[in-house]
Amino acid sequence: MFDLRGNRAYADRAFRVTATGAAALVLLILGLIAITMTKRALPVARQMGSSFFSETRWSAPDGIFGALPFIFGTLFTAAIAVLIAVPISLGVALFITQVAPPWFKKPMVYLIDLLAVVPSVVFGLWGVLVLSQHFELGRSFLTAGIILAIMIIPIITSLSREVIETTPPSDKEAALALGSTRWEMIGAAVIPHSAGGLVGAVMLGLGRAMGETIAAALVIGSALGQITLNPFAAGNSMPAVIANEWGEADDLHKSALIALAVTLFVITIIVNLVATGIVQRSMRRSQGT
Amino acid sequence: MNLLADVPPLDLSAKRSWRSVKSTIMTGLMVLSVVAVAVPLIAVLWSVGARGLAVAFKDFPDFFVKEIPVVARRAGPGMGPAIVGTLLVTGVATLIAVPLGVLGAVYLHEYGIKNRFARLVRFMATVMTGVPSIVMGLFVYVLWTLSFGYSAFGGALALSCLMLPVVIGATEQMLKLVPPHLREAAYALGTTKSRTILTVVLPAALPGIVSGSLLAVARAAGETAPLLFAVGAATEYNPHIFVEANTALSIQIFANANSSFVAAQDRAWGAAMTLVLLTFLVTLAARVVTARLASRR
Numbered sequence: 001m002f003d004l005r006g007n008r009a010y011a012d013r014a015f016r017v018t019a020t021g022a023a024a025l026v027l028l029i030l031g032l033i034a035i036t037m038t039k040r041a042l043p044v045a046r047q048m049g050s051s052f053f054s055e056t057r058w059s060a061p062d063g064i065f066g067a068l069p070f071i072f073g074t075l076f077t078a079a080i081a082v083l084i085a086v087p088i089s090l091g092v093a094l095f096i097t098q099v100a101p102p103w104f105k106k107p108m109v110y111l112i113d114l115l116a117v118v119p120s121v122v123f124g125l126w127g128v129l130v131l132s133q134h135f136e137l138g139r140s141f142l143t144a145g146i147i148l149a150i151m152i153i154p155i156i157t158s159l160s161r162e163v164i165e166t167t168p169p170s171d172k173e174a175a176l177a178l179g180s181t182r183w184e185m186i187g188a189a190v191i192p193h194s195a196g197g198l199v200g201a202v203m204l205g206l207g208r209a210m211g212e213t214i215a216a217a218l219v220i221g222s223a224l225g226q227i228t229l230n231p232f233a234a235g236n237s238m239p240a241v242i243a244n245e246w247g248e249a250d251d252l253h254k255s256a257l258i259a260l261a262v263t264l265f266v267i268t269i270i271v272n273l274v275a276t277g278i279v280q281r282s283m284r285r286s287q288g289t
Numbered sequence: 290m291n292l293l294a295d296v297p298p299l300d301l302s303a304k305r306s307w308r309s310v311k312s313t314i315m316t317g318l319m320v321l322s323v324v325a326v327a328v329p330l331i332a333v334l335w336s337v338g339a340r341g342l343a344v345a346f347k348d349f350p351d352f353f354v355k356e357i358p359v360v361a362r363r364a365g366p367g368m369g370p371a372i373v374g375t376l377l378v379t380g381v382a383t384l385i386a387v388p389l390g391v392l393g394a395v396y397l398h399e400y401g402i403k404n405r406f407a408r409l410v411r412f413m414a415t416v417m418t419g420v421p422s423i424v425m426g427l428f429v430y431v432l433w434t435l436s437f438g439y440s441a442f443g444g445a446l447a448l449s450c451l452m453l454p455v456v457i458g459a460t461e462q463m464l465k466l467v468p469p470h471l472r473e474a475a476y477a478l479g480t481t482k483s484r485t486i487l488t489v490v491l492p493a494a495l496p497g498i499v500s501g502s503l504l505a506v507a508r509a510a511g512e513t514a515p516l517l518f519a520v521g522a523a524t525e526y527n528p529h530i531f532v533e534a535n536t537a538l539s540i541q542i543f544a545n546a547n548s549s550f551v552a553a554q555d556r557a558w559g560a561a562m563t564l565v566l567l568t569f570l571v572t573l574a575a576r577v578v579t580a581r582l583a584s585r586r
Contacts, residue, residue, distance in 0.1 A: 008481050016400055022392035023401065023410045026417055026457070029450055033420070033428045040431050043337025091322025099316055108323070110576075115330050117504075117572050121539045122561045125546045126333045129554060150329045157326075181312035204419060212420025213514040214539075218546055230555035239423045243517060243543075259425045265420065272419035276412060 006065030034263065041259035043252055050219060052259060056225050058241075060249070065256035066239070067263060072227045073141065074237040074264070077216060078209035080145025081152055085209075086202055088149075089156035096157075097164045098186060109158075116154035117190035121149050124218035132219055137277040139221035142231035144240075152205040157267045163282065164190055166205045211264060213239035334565070341562025344555045352559055357524040357541065364552035368560050370526045374537040375567070377441045378520060379510045381530060382448035387502045389449075390456025391491070397457070398464040399486055411461070415422070417454040425450045426515035434519050439534035441527070443519030448509040459501025463494040496582040503575035507568045512541035538564040 045052065048065055055066025096108050127147040128139070137143045161271040167190050191198075221234025222244055229234075238260045249257060345352045348366065355367035393410070429447040437443070467490050475485040490497070521534025522544060538560045544584025545557035 003494065012481045012483045015486070016396075019392045019396035019400060022389045023396040023407070023457075025389060025393065026410050026414045026454060029428075029453070030413060030417060032432070033424065036431045037428060086338075089323040090327045091319045095319035095323050098318055111330065113572070114569075115326065117507050117511070117568050118330070118333060119513070119539060119561075119564055119568060121511065121513040121542045121546075122337060122565055123333060125542055125561050126336050127555055128546050129557075130332070130336050144349070153326055167480075181308050183312035183315040184308065186315075207419045211423065213421065213423040214543055218543070231351055239421060239514065242423055242427070243514060246518060258427055261424050264430045265424045268419055268421055268424075269416060275419075276415045278337070280415075282413070 007071050037258055037262050041255055041262050043255040044259045058224050060253040063252060067260055069225050069227050070238045070241050070260060073235040074210050076142055077144045077148055077237055078206055080231060081148035081209040082206050084149035085153045085156055085205060089153050090160060092157045093164055094186060096161055112154050112157050120151060120212060121214045123151055124215035127215060127219040139219050139234050140232050141235045144216045144220040147219055148209045148212055151212055152208045155208055156201050156205040159201035160198055163194040167193045194283035196282035197279055200275045201270055203275035207268045211239060211268050213243050216240045219241040337561050337565055340558040344559035345562050359524050361548050361553040362550040368541060368563060370523060371536050371538045371560060372563060373526060373540045375510060376536045378444040378537055379506060381445035382452060382507050382509055383443060385454055386449035386452035390453050391460050391498060393457045394464060395486055396459035398461050414457045422451055422512055423514035426518045430518035432508040439521035440532055441520060441530045441535040444516040447515035447519050452505045452509050455505040456502055460498050463497030467493045496578050500575040500578040503571050507571040511539060511564060511568050512535060513543050516540055
């Protein structure tokens with residue numbers, strides 16, 4: 001009898017430990033990414049020092065690796081993508097929550113989910129063989145920005161929708177009862193209530209846009225050393241360089257590409273930390289817990 | 290004395306004030322943004338359908354079974370190994386990520402709940418969903434491929450890292466929906482906590498967990514960047530999980546999209562059609578499971 005009970009307690013504890021381990025895996029993976037990849041990036045860090053972030057030349061044969069143009073390209077394309085995606089996403093989220101009749105909501109949500117499921121490489125293929133050729137865009141920052149915008153619209157839309165839906169009906173009804181039009185009601189009740197969450201949603205979209213690789217790699221044009229605000233110029237971004245140059249890279253070159261990945265990792269982690277913090281805080285506040 | 294006589298009767302007929310015009314314009318803009326979302330989706334699906342179907346279903350089932358031509362400019366079918374590769378890599382990734390993700394969520398919701406460690410993990414899991422997939426790919430390259438070479442398993446490791454936080458998030462949401470009285474009933478019968486979770490809580494949440502996992506699978510199946518550094522680009526069938534380079538539909542699309550040969554581009558469209566079909570089928574399966582769940586409640 002005692003034995004049996006001991007076994008049960010033992011099994012119970014074993015299950016608890018296993019579950020805890022599975023949860024800890026998240027922290028373990030993130031930690032391992034930071035440690036192992038930084039170690040691999042050391043050779044290029046020793047060679048370039050801090051000029052890795054300020055040098056504009058990138059030449060594997062000469063052993064010069066400057067990440068600045070790629071950092072610029074990443075931020076520039078992500079900014080274009082966000083500029084295009086935010087008004088559209090907010091429009092769709094407001095349409096779904098405030099305008100659409102109930103029977104129309106579900107198909108709209110499905111449409112957004114469908115957009116999220118289309119693989120990024122398929123968008124890239126469409127971008128390179130259709131968009132860049134038939135619309136005279138060529139391969140450029142702008143083409144990459146448009147494709148990235150299409151890809152981050154689903155995440156911004158669905159997060160905004162969730163945030164907006166937490167607006168208390170009483171707030172909206174109060175605004176309408178005071179004679180507000182629908183748009184004034186949105187400005188008076190919905191936006192103030194969801195502002196924090198919306199900022200977070202946009203930042204999460206920004207993080208996605210910066211990390212998106214394959215579509216960018218196909219349409220951005222792979223031009224080296226390009227730092228210009230002309231959206232029609234061909235350029236490059238960190239993930240695109242990694243994907244396009246990995247195949248023919250030697251050891252130091254690979255180390256430089258991994259250093260780019262570490263830089264990308266740090267930037268996206270910071271953006272995501274801030275964004276997740278904002279979203280969770282605004283969600284908590286709106287749920288009153 | 291009638292004070293009200295001087296007051297003109299209230300005019301209740303609708304006057305289009307600037308305010309209501311503005312509201313209408315804004316509503317119009319919202320409708321326009323819906324159109325702006327639908328247009329690219331339809332355009333992409335149209336291109337993939339129009340160009341992909343013709344390639345994929347010419348001399349059916351050649352495209353789905355033949356091996357990939359080694360010489361890119363040669364016309365003709367063959368994405369068989371890529372289809373098998375995608376199924377293999379995604380399948381193994383699912384086998385790794387779903388059990389671990391469900392266990393992690395069980396910890397968060399059944400054991401940790403509000404303690405500091407659980408909060409940290411929950412927060413970092415959300416952050417982890419934003420880690421770029423190419424970073425996961427290089428991470429697995431450093432951790433696995435450098436020592437063991439190209440294989441389907443390396444790709445599966447990378448994909449499971451991407452799926453893990455998604456499965457944790459989806460499962461935790463589903464565990465929240467399991468009514469507490471089910472757990473209490475089990476405890477009242479003297480059941481241990483682990484047994485309660487395994488035989489009462491998880492079965493109750495199962496449909497939701499399945500549909501959440503399927504959505505994660507659909508995402509993962511379309512990923513390219515994490516596979517580039519781990520799977521390789523074989524042109525022949527490779528049923529072995531741990532040895533030799535393999536390939537996947539997404540890798541083939543990426544490689545062929547960059548090609549200037551029409552034959553290669555055709556194969557890319559065919560592969561894209563196959564991949565889109567695959568991910569949509571998995572998504573549809575998730576929807577069916579969710580609908581079942583909704584109708585049961």
